[in-house]
Amino acid sequence: AFQCGSFLLWLLLCFCCIDSTSASRQAGMSLLCQSFGHRFWTNHLGARSRTSHRNFQTVSNRIQRRNSSTVLAFQSHSFSNHPKNCNKNKNPLPPSCCFLGRSLTTTAKGATQFPDLPTDIMTSEDDDNTKYTPYEQWVRRLYMTNLFHPVKLGLQNIQQLYQALGHALDNVPVLHVAGTNGKGSVVYKLASTLQAADLNVGMFVSPHISSFRERMQVNGNYITEDQVVEWMPRIYQICEQQDIPATFFEITTALALLFFAEQKVDVVVLETGLGGRLDSTNVLTQPTMAIITSIGLEHTRILGDTIELIALEKGGIIKSGRPVLVGPHVPHDVLRQCAQDKQASGYYISDDLVPPPSSSSPDNTEENLVDYDLENARIAQAALKLLQDMQGDDPQ
Incomplete structure (x- = not known):
């Protein structure tokens, strides 16, 4: 029952994060990470490593510092063309995880909803001031394409x-x-x-x-x-x-x-x-x-x-x-x-x-x-x- 309730609460917070104002988005993601993020991410999204609550508190703090940002944690750095950016924070996630924090407009259309010109997802530098060329920005965007809709087999x-x-x-x-x-x-x-x-x-x-x-x-x-x-x-x-x-x-x-x-x-x-x-x-x-x-x-x-x-x-x-x-x-x-x-x-x-x-x-x-x-x-x-x-x- 707790897991079902957690899942429903997570869905509600997702809608808040996508459709609401910056303030509610920020508050929603903070609540998600602080309240039951550890249990949900590890149990429902298949994260193999048991990330501590302290790490998710780090996620929450990052969200509060960066307005309207959505922080995504992944099991590996396979979605990033810069694996070196993984685990470079002072309080990093476990080695099996990697941050790709960006302000993303996640809708049913997925990555096709991103504007043509570089936006927050294609910023020229990362949180640690790593500079990216236009080519690197486009490749990073490409590697994040599959994150927002399932791969559909077919032509x-x-x-x-x-x-x-x-x-x-x-x-x-x-x-x-x-x-x-x-x-x-x-x-x-x-x-x-x-x-x-x-x-x-x-x-x-x-x-x-x-x-x-x-x-x-x-x-x-x-x-x-x-x-x-x-x-x-x-x-x-x-x-x-x-x-x-x-x-x-x-x-x-x-x-x-x-x-x-x-x-x-x-x-x-x-x-x-x-x-x-x-x-x-x-x-x-x-x-x-x-x-x-x-x-x-x-x-x-x-x-x-x-x-x-x-x-x-x-x-x-x-x-x-x-x-x-x-x-x-x-x-x-x-x-x-x-x-x-x-x-x-x-x-x-x-x-x-x-x-x-x-x-x-x-x-x-x-x-x-x-x-x-x-x-x-x-x-x-x-x-x-x-x-x-x-x-x-x-x-x-």
């Missing part, structure tokens, strides 16, 4: 964005790569080989290692900070004008497609983010070729808990009238049937196009070499061979 958001961008890549050849393992390696190998053939090559990969800009490259050159600052407002403006509750990955995909169109690329090598059928990259309906590197158990709560179900999700990138190339370690029966149902122009196995090397063991029996990098190289080589064979029939 509706990215389809609206892509349409608003004028179907920028409809006439550009695209190699669409999915798979549990090896897809990133295959993407890099394909992009570097095509670039060596004097083509202007766009490449989209995820996640990044050290810089957000790694995700989208042309001829090995990252998108520049100035380009991010120039084009990100355009995408957010589309989201706001058309009521599109786009997620982090959908906005990132739209930015990459816009980047490639502006750079007038000759070909794009596109890596899926998660699965394939409902992945944002699947907004491109006529790729030159679909490539599936391997299938294994991953993200089972989203993609399915069997190899066959996961294969069906990744097989969602197969398109009518286009070939599909698969690696050796996939459920061929499932993917072959998927290709047949979608009327793909052909189903190809990389080992059939580029046979794996073999060696002799000491007892003179043949043994296949097992090297995943070599396997990825063969998949990329098979894709290039298939492209070469297609040139006379279909220039796309």
Whole structure:
């Protein structure tokens, strides 16, 4: 009963914080943190660390010092492009938490309700006077996008964005790569080989290692900070004008497609983010070729808990009238049937196009070499061979 009452009180305070005056918002958040914040945040929002009441008192004090600010505590710093800002206060949260305090207008529309120009969420400095460039401000805003509405699986958001961008890549050849393992390696190998053939090559990969800009490259050159600052407002403006509750990955995909169109690329090598059928990259309906590197158990709560179900999700990138190339370690029966149902122009196995090397063991029996990098190289080589064979029939 106490927990139910706490939950109802929390909802009431949320409405006060969103719709009321600055004074009531400030008072409401103070009451939330001081009265039952510790119990609610840990029990209802899944915070694994048992944060002491004193830490939430610190939150309350910060709210009182900064008018109309909403303080958000997270389990990790994954939403911040500056993890160093975590736990730098004199009375910090536990290591598992991170503050991103900003004055946010949280509505049902989520992040799409933010104005175009930088506001409190995009301030040029943090509480500890850390300075942020315009690029860093936009990336911070992007990383907070998913906090205000649930991620909705489907292609509706990215389809609206892509349409608003004028179907920028409809006439550009695209190699669409999915798979549990090896897809990133295959993407890099394909992009570097095509670039060596004097083509202007766009490449989209995820996640990044050290810089957000790694995700989208042309001829090995990252998108520049100035380009991010120039084009990100355009995408957010589309989201706001058309009521599109786009997620982090959908906005990132739209930015990459816009980047490639502006750079007038000759070909794009596109890596899926998660699965394939409902992945944002699947907004491109006529790729030159679909490539599936391997299938294994991953993200089972989203993609399915069997190899066959996961294969069906990744097989969602197969398109009518286009070939599909698969690696050796996939459920061929499932993917072959998927290709047949979608009327793909052909189903190809990389080992059939580029046979794996073999060696002799000491007892003179043949043994296949097992090297995943070599396997990825063969998949990329098979894709290039298939492209070469297609040139006379279909220039796309």
